[in-house]
Amino acid sequence: MTSPPVVPDRPPWNLRIGRRVVNLPMLALLTAVWVLLFGDLSPNTVAGGLLVGLVTMLVFPLPPVAWGARLRPAAFAVFLGRFAVDLVLATARVVAQTLAFGRPPRSSVIAVPLRTRSDLLFTLTAVCVSVIPGSVIVEVRSGTFTLFVHMLGADAEDTEEARRNVLALEERVVRAFGTRSEIERMAEGGLS
Structure with a gap:
């Protein structure tokens, strides 16, 4: 035996x-x-x-932290490329709005419920959103995985486009760093 x-x-x-x-x-x-x-x-x-x-x-013991992420090189390259483009475009929009004398700046605070249920991916998405010029995270609700984002240059008509942009960024983050189940959940478009 x-x-x-x-x-x-x-x-x-x-x-x-x-x-x-x-x-x-x-x-x-x-x-x-x-x-x-x-x-x-x-x-x-x-x-x-x-x-x-x-x-x-x-x-001072810390709780164990599970990494729970996988680096996917091709998706990471797409994420980095698009993130660089987003940074340049957002910077140009902020500069244009700053130089538009005589017009009051437009802005909105939008709630964006994210589809991921991973704290790590939720945090990465929030950091990426806050790094892009013209967007600031004003509140995070980790219980519902919702970001409240102050978007410079977005008024009532532009909020849906701004929300779609944040969700597209979340999708690129999940595809670059997420587990297979997170990517499948993103592809299904559903919440867990």
Whole structure:
């Protein structure tokens, strides 16, 4: 008889100390920051960094974070290309609106319920929207995955186009970084 394979209950890069879990890559990062702060790569500095990092991780534990994303190179290239175009066009629109003397600037706050249910993809989309000139995130409702975006240059007639633009950006983010199930949900256009 063969025994069943042993499946580890924790990733190999985690170390359990009592009831706490220490993530070894994070400990290495904290140690590197410590060494950089002191500017000295001596054994004492490295040992001190390890000790301070370990104590910090044991006293202030963070919940485990699942990455939950996949980088898809072709979709990432499309995302980057279109994002660059969006940055240039948005900058030109902001400049044109700034130089339009005598006309009051138009703007609207629009609610955009996103289709993704991944916190990571939701955050990436919000960051991308806020980086584009002329758009500012004024509120985020993570419970309903809704962004409230202040759009410069958008009035009542332009809100649907602005909403479509945010949803198109979300789709490019999901296609570039999302899991297969997120991409399928996006293709179906439904909410989970």
